[in-house]
Amino acid sequence: MIPESFEYFAPTSVQEAVSLAQRHGEEAKFLSGGHSLLPMMKLRLATPKFVIDLGGIRELTQITEEGGKFRIGALVNHHTLESSEKIRGRCRLLAQTAAQIGDPQVRNCGTLGGSVSHADPAADYPAALLALEVEMEVEGPGGRRRISAADFFVDLFTSALKPSELLVAVHVPVLESNVGSAYKKLRQQASGFAIVGAAAIVAKDEGGKCQRVAIGITGVGPKAFRATAAEKALLGKSLTEKNIEKACHQIASGIDVQGDIHASSDYRRAMADVFARRAVLAAAGLSQ
């Protein structure tokens, strides 16, 4: 790696990190797992003058539980989420998603907070975070605040974080034992990012009818979104293959879908339906 020169900071508290960011303004960047920032610095597409390495802030690496929610520190890496017994048991969707990111090396370094803050439209987490209706805890010069997932992802590589604001933790609801979940994705063959990623949580009542459903879709448009029409179509219906297929139709309707050398917009749209269906089927226990 041959980046431009930069000044390096290793704060030990969130407050210190935020005040460093504030002091150096737009020329400062937070460094978490380094899987987006460092490649960009390597290619000199990003040339921050100040790099604030969050790796030494212990608070950010903890997973705790409060009030029926997990509070997952922003620096928790994908491998931890994939393998944590707590997360696998009680918020399986997050583990299912983390397990499909990149490769083992990437998962050992890349972090939840780093990925989410970067707001890459092809990142895996946003689909799950929208479906789970998580809250982001952020700290900035004005103190701490919470942002809902729905408000957090604003546009292509744009989050609701204000200048000098740092994503500190993600608050993720514990899923009840009757809630099934799945994350299904079509990988871009080179990068492993999602051409389409679909996260679903599904609960059925005793009669087999859909009691709760949430579908998050990533990779298709400039930002991740909820497949609300499909959710509406499923709610209260029997969770049959036929109903699910019918509901997961034109998932990307109204979304600005761009094509590239890896997938045309037509293909992306079609795959949004396929993977939404697959995620719901799996979450409903009707397929693997």
Place this chain on the structure above:
Amino acid sequence: MAQQYIGQSVKRTEDPRLITGLGHYVDDMKLHDMHYVAFVRSIHGHARIRSVDISAALQMPGVVRIFTGEDCRSIGSIPCAGALEGLKVPAHPVLALEKVRYVGEPIVAVVATSLYLARDAAEAVTVDYQSLPAVVDLERAASADSPRIHEEFSDNIAYTWALTGGDLDQAFKEADKVIKQRMVHQRLIPVAMEPRAVIARFLPGEHELTLWSSTQIPHLMRTQVAIMLGLAENHVRVITPEVGGGFGSKLNVYGEEAALGFISMQLHKPVKWAETRRENFAATIHGRGQIGDLEVAIKKDGRVTGIRYKVWADLGAYHQLLTPAIPTLTGLMLTGSYRIPAARMDVTGVFTNKMATDAYRGAGRPEATYVIERVMDLVAQELSMDPVDVRRVNFPAKKDFPFATATGLTYDSGNYDAPLKKALKLAEYKKWRREQQKARKKGRYIGIGLSTYVEICAMGPSPAMPAGGWESATVRIEPTGKVTVLTGASPHGQGQETSFAQIAADMLGVTIEDIRVLHGDTGVVQYGIGTFGSRATAVGGTAVYRAIEKLLQKGTLLAAHLLQAPKKEIQFEGGKFSIKGDASKSISLQEMALASYTAKNLPVNFEPGLSSTYYFEPKNFTFPFGTHICVVELDGDTGEIKILKYVAVDDCGKVINPLLVDGQIHGGIAQGLGQALMEEAVYDESGQLITGTLMDYAIPRANDLPWFELDRTVTPSPVNPLGVKGVGEAGTIGSTPALVNAVVDALQPFGVKHIDMPLRPEKIWKLLQKEAQ
């Protein structure tokens, strides 16, 4: 010779140092007071250079000197070994002058005291470009009204070449049917794990330039760099430490190698440049890049009687070492493993505003094998025959070898039905054909693909090669009895430190630990050709074999003298010379070595020391062959291809080390499947390389690939005494058509006859959108 090692899966002696990170690659080395070079490269596919402003960069901290094209005018042109008639060879300066012709072409070399400062200063160099229309599309580039890439030529056609054999007119006149098809061999990027790297150190006192370079051809590089820099060849030394893969991309002499030498000569400092991955993508040779129109004459029993193939070859902007020669190899192998009496190939080599294409694993042969193996399936489809039967109808029989082809080659030995038979059994071919029928009824799409390839290895007889096709070996018994083997081959992952030691250990009756195989240092090893074209064992290994034979003859003379017996009564066995029928009198190799060096009691006129050198010139190429069978299932929703089974039965002649052979086959299949499934270098219409990083250029990972079931048959080559053929490229050559044939087979219900690679899911998905027939 007692075979203790040959034929055994001896673990690679290279591996412990490599696995534990103790090996040394060029970029691991640091010389005292070393400076670093960063190149400013073209961001345009085609542009005139109005001016280059280095003034700001010169002011940057740590900058020592900046070299432009003007400063390097005295360096000779980057060499091309092509000797085709009428070949247009454009000037190819190490740093661009006046014009740039591909994205990544070096323009300026910045030298600084650290790598980072060099890179920073390179960013501060301003090049004022006047953008010109880029010539990207191959057929348009060949047209008369295309913008010209090299103004000194009348068009972008670098050469035309044809190869013809047999009576084509008759074949097409008498054909029952004629099949026509266009096939595209997409451009590929070699992506060796270790990018290129060079250190140059010029010592003014000794007037000696040492180049450490990650190359497959240290000696050829020494010769060429000496010529480019106007140095005496014996004042240039090329050292090739560990090389992290080449696949042909380091079978070349690049401008950076000469530029680094030149800079070191100017500054009297050692200088280093290690390619970044982006540079590796843009400015190290690419592979393949052919479009071909095919016409095939067939008889209704499945026999192929004639084949015409008209190819446009995408050469890129300049010739690298073997650029124009690669497509001609396609012509030689066009008839594949079949008795096809008439064949013609026409090549039009075309300049485009892209990186040069050159030898990439298989180098022209994968293109030929792909074409002919697709042809066999097209014939099967046309005549509703089983593709296995079509192949059998066209195979030459075992008794027909040596077999002369319409393209002028003589296949050394072969028994093509043997691996086919074995592979069919291993793959449970008939069972899968039944499964396929059942699956189709349920709307599932399974396909079975074969490839019964033959390829050309052991490059090669010198008359057929641009710069010598022999290989050298020196075998030296040291005074302590240890054995040093110096090979002119330049292994870079193939494992010949192990396999050559196996040959030597068996022949000399010593243990493998007694042997050291040295290579890749022109100051240590006698002149050699290098490692490419699956040649190292068949040619270089044979040189080792012959050198030891020669050495033992000398040893016999000395033994006869020391044991006081006639020469004809001396035998050599188990590392000892002894008198036949008298076990009590013997002398070990070690004792002999000592006696030969202390030289107190030698026969009259006996040359002291115990070493010999042999330059082996093969009389022919070798022709390994085999059958690959691939079973796939298509995902009807997404178009993704799942490989259900992969069987490879290869025949590479005799096997020195089965483990190494299997490793070559594994890697080869992976690389061949990479081309079939996902790899493609994409330039946009302005000549930008869109797939310029590993984020956009897909190469296969372990989890993309199935378990490979391997087996082999053994048909020894008569070309060399070891009976070996070569295996470095077989996997790549055999696998690509097997997979494509399987996918096309799966798509038969959709009326699909051919799909161009790479078979990305979307391409398959689109075909699946049509109604099944």
